[in-house]
Amino acid sequence: MTTVVDQPAGGLSDTQRQIVDLAREFAREHIAPHAAEWDRTRQFPRPVIDELGRIGFLGMTVPERFDGMGLDTVTYLLALEEIAAADAGVAVSISIQNAIPATMLTRHGTPAQQERWLKPLARGELLTGFALSEPDAGSDPAGMRAQAVRDGAGWVLSGMKAWVTNGATADLMMVMVRTDGPDGRRGPKGISTFIVPTSTPGYRAGAPEDKMGLRASNTSTVALEDLRLPADALLGEEGMGFVYSMEGLDAGRLGIATQAVGIARRALEHAVTYCAERKQFDTPLRGFQGVQFKLADMATRVAAARALTQAAAARKDRGEDIRQAASMAKLFASETAMWVTTQAVQLFGGYGYMRDFPVEKLFRDAKVTEIYEGTSEVQRIVIARGLYRD
Numbered sequence: 001m002t003t004v005v006d007q008p009a010g011g012l013s014d015t016q017r018q019i020v021d022l023a024r025e026f027a028r029e030h031i032a033p034h035a036a037e038w039d040r041t042r043q044f045p046r047p048v049i050d051e052l053g054r055i056g057f058l059g060m061t062v063p064e065r066f067d068g069m070g071l072d073t074v075t076y077l078l079a080l081e082e083i084a085a086a087d088a089g090v091a092v093s094i095s096i097q098n099a100i101p102a103t104m105l106t107r108h109g110t111p112a113q114q115e116r117w118l119k120p121l122a123r124g125e126l127l128t129g130f131a132l133s134e135p136d137a138g139s140d141p142a143g144m145r146a147q148a149v150r151d152g153a154g155w156v157l158s159g160m161k162a163w164v165t166n167g168a169t170a171d172l173m174m175v176m177v178r179t180d181g182p183d184g185r186r187g188p189k190g191i192s193t194f195i196v197p198t199s200t201p202g203y204r205a206g207a208p209e210d211k212m213g214l215r216a217s218n219t220s221t222v223a224l225e226d227l228r229l230p231a232d233a234l235l236g237e238e239g240m241g242f243v244y245s246m247e248g249l250d251a252g253r254l255g256i257a258t259q260a261v262g263i264a265r266r267a268l269e270h271a272v273t274y275c276a277e278r279k280q281f282d283t284p285l286r287g288f289q290g291v292q293f294k295l296a297d298m299a300t301r302v303a304a305a306r307a308l309t310q311a312a313a314a315r316k317d318r319g320e321d322i323r324q325a326a327s328m329a330k331l332f333a334s335e336t337a338m339w340v341t342t343q344a345v346q347l348f349g350g351y352g353y354m355r356d357f358p359v360e361k362l363f364r365d366a367k368v369t370e371i372y373e374g375t376s377e378v379q380r381i382v383i384a385r386g387l388y389r390d
Helices: 014-041 046-054 073-086 088-099 101-108 111-122 241-277 289-317 323-353 358-370 376-387
Strands: 128-131 147-151 154-165 172-178 191-197 203-205 219-229
Touching (some): 014 073, 014 358, 073 088, 073 241, 088 101, 088 128, 088 241, 101 128, 101 172, 101 191, 101 241, 128 154, 128 241, 147 172, 191 219, 191 241, 241 289, 241 358, 323 376
Antiparallel strands (some): 172 191, 203 219
């Protein structure tokens, strides 16, 4: 059903409206009807991802000169919300690809790397991922221990990566490893980025993690077992990988915020419908003031989360620094998603706790938005530091 928290139509350009309509139609026809089954079976819907690639959604943020759609950030996020409202597990693959590998290759790739990797990525011919965290280095990525050592003109990578989205399904992985020796003496300045085709001998993905939510998204460990790469696999400058990853994560956090908005919006839509149909004491639930207040608060928070996220996206499109704004959007939207889905489960009552009803899945999907690409605690640190920036 349509609610007041659907994406605004009046303020959109013709291009934005066309993109949103395309995303909404695809999501309703090809994603939403299957989302519950993918969740139950932990099925990664690669054919659907590939089809999204064929219509351009895996290269939305890539400039047209590299075969991408060349969309501004606001338009990209408008489309991503439609995918997330249908299934956030699918949306996370779209978000990762557009935000992090695409950003890294566009900003720091050589012409040869852009021709070989960025253009196929933009055309949807390659699914990509981003390997930063390790079992002992989550919120402190600078504490990573995976290594790359020189071997003649090339490199040999070794170590373990954890919680890698698309780890077992991607064709190409952007991998962060140390290039300053095992003692990590240079800290963040000793980390470099490598472009790793996942078909390379020595790239070994673990079994898919059995997650609480986003179960249609493949997440796994990745072992780097004496993985040999040529010299041109190094992205940009040696020792700049941490900087590149933070640039990508600033953009990525807007994607996570939008996923959270999509989850919360969908939970609200289900709650509005249910409260119109479900009766207690011969009265629809929406007739009770307590329910009305709860729905009003849910709608207000969803609208506020979307506005904050789109404001940060507009800043990015103007070329402004978005580190603090992206963290604010991600923090508020993710906590909104968790709160709204909790309220939706409450409104559904006993039915809300059952897997036969959709809000239970949305509740589980919402939780990880408070964790990945920087926990809520990390976002608060980033925001607070921005208050005292010289």
